[in-house]
Amino acid sequence: MTKRALVVQHDPTIHLGNLEPVLREAGYDIEVVDATSADFAQLDARAADLVIVLGNDHGVYEKDRRPYIAAEEEWLADRLSQHRPTLGVCFGAQIMASALGGEVFRGPSTQIGFRSVELTEAGADSPVAVFEGVPVLQWHGDTFTLPSGVTRLAGSSDYANEAFAIGNWALAMQFHPETTTAMYEQWLADGRESVANQGLTLEQLLIEDQRNSAAMQAASAKMLTRWLAAL
Secondary structure, three states, X not given: OOEEEEEEEOOOOOOOOOXXXXXXXXXXXXXXXXXXXXXXXXXXXXXXXXXXXXXXXXOOOOOOOOHHHHHHHHHHHHHHHOOOOEEEEOHHHHHHHHHOOOOEEEEEEEEEEEEOOEEOOOHHHOHHHHHOOOOEEEEEEEEEOOOOOOXXXXXXXXXXXXXXXXXXXXEEEOOOOOOOHHHHHHHHHHOHHHHHHOOOOHHHHHHHHHHHHHHHHHHHHHHHHHHXXXX
């Protein structure tokens, strides 16, 4: 029987990337929905076999200015209350944390580029263990407090909370393992001002990508394969 993965997207340039072929190989039909659309909140949050919440240029704390975020969080909280399989990436991880009772806020720094993450003991025994020694792509300046009942899996030099899980059914990562080189090049082109504001250059970041992207994408595929197998 075919399984259904509902992908919650906020920007067409921030998509499934290297996660898509893994999902298809695992037997999932993929439906992409725009969280900013007026009818998103009418979808049944509990119905899909799997929900994946992707990144966003907006912050979870912008609910007053962007009402769709509050609606998305409420929708997600309903799903999580039923322990339905859910994966969050970057903004997806942050809004999962908020939906579970954590707080999302601006962090002390903006990270752009490849960084190492440090696994906790629990992380070393989880699907994110594949990122041990493998730099992952970061593009964020927000962070969150850990909600009650979750297990911290990884941190980084600037941010203590980079990944968390609940049992084998919920996984959240603040970094971007899903990115392909084509995606990253688009983000860099669109984010020239952000890159310059951090004292970085496109050339330097593209060299980082050449060095690290293949290994990260291979680890990303292993991570998702392992996590899906345990559902």
